[in-house]
């Protein structure tokens with residue numbers, strides 16, 4: 001039996017130049033800094049691409065949630081390329097579909113709507129993180 005995981009790894013895609021990539025990143029920061037500090041960690045996706053040993057170990061040894069900014073799903077595919085199946089795969093666009101009153105804008109930095117949406121998204125992801133840290137299925 002695997003030991004109980006201590007952390008959940010949340011990996012947003014790089015999302016350069018895309019508002020939903022920015023939303024994926026901001027949602028990850030909200031989870032790490034406000035919603036579940038100490039339980040959620042992240043890493044630079046390119047470190048996984050270049051097969052950095054520490055990043056590979058982090059992803060292989062803990063439950064992983066990916067958040068992608070578009071259907072190309074780079075974060076999910078990078079994790080799968082390491083032989084790891086994410087426990088949850090999320091499209092950032094789905095957060096907007098669930099909260100159409102919060103249309104995000106901004107690339108380098110999200111606007112107010114985007115920041116509100118990221119905060120709501122992180123709140124909604126909290127039960128998934130809790131279940132994974134508890135060692136159960138989400």
Ligand code: SF4
Nearest residue numbers: 013015069070073074
């Ligand atoms: S999933 Fe889409 S937005 Fe994210 S890094 Fe890949 S191409 Fe860019």
